[in-house]
Amino acid sequence: MMRQGATLARSERNMATTPTRKDPVAAKNPPATSPSTMSVVAPAVGWLIPGAGHLIQKRWIRGLLLMASIVIMFVLGLLMDGRIYRPNGGDILDILGFIGDLGAGGMYIVSRAMDLGHTIVPHTTADYGTKYLIVAGLLNFISVADAYHIAIGKKS
Numbered sequence: 001m002m003r004q005g006a007t008l009a010r011s012e013r014n015m016a017t018t019p020t021r022k023d024p025v026a027a028k029n030p031p032a033t034s035p036s037t038m039s040v041v042a043p044a045v046g047w048l049i050p051g052a053g054h055l056i057q058k059r060w061i062r063g064l065l066l067m068a069s070i071v072i073m074f075v076l077g078l079l080m081d082g083r084i085y086r087p088n089g090g091d092i093l094d095i096l097g098f099i100g101d102l103g104a105g106g107m108y109i110v111s112r113a114m115d116l117g118h119t120i121v122p123h124t125t126a127d128y129g130t131k132y133l134i135v136a137g138l139l140n141f142i143s144v145a146d147a148y149h150i151a152i153g154k155k156s
Helices: 002-017 024-028 037-048 060-079 092-102 106-113 124-151
Strands: none
Touching: 037 124, 060 106, 060 124, 092 124
16 A cells, blocks of 8 residues: 555656646647637628728738729729629529629629629620629638638738
């Protein structure tokens, strides 16, 4: 019985002096916490107004560059008589075009309300304009994802 108590005391003493190792996986992936307000607001505002998700997180240069590039691309697409896709369940390319356009957020909503981009113009610049509109929306989707990653601390 005495020997068992001495062994237990020795093992407790060894545990106290043994340095603990940090788990490298836990250091890279911090435990999940509840979503902060910024992780919800930044992507929503960033979708509605391109670049604003970064601006409300005080990422001034990145936000202004994204805002300028997305807005200019969208406006150029409209000036080239690009087609703005409407929601429909028809052709898969129309559905993908609609998803791309929808990514532009508030600009898509305003352009639909003003009935812009509704005619199909059969010349080459109109086709380029349509692509500009879609790419502006897709770039805004990427911007929204970036704003979310900054808000949750995954990216600095």
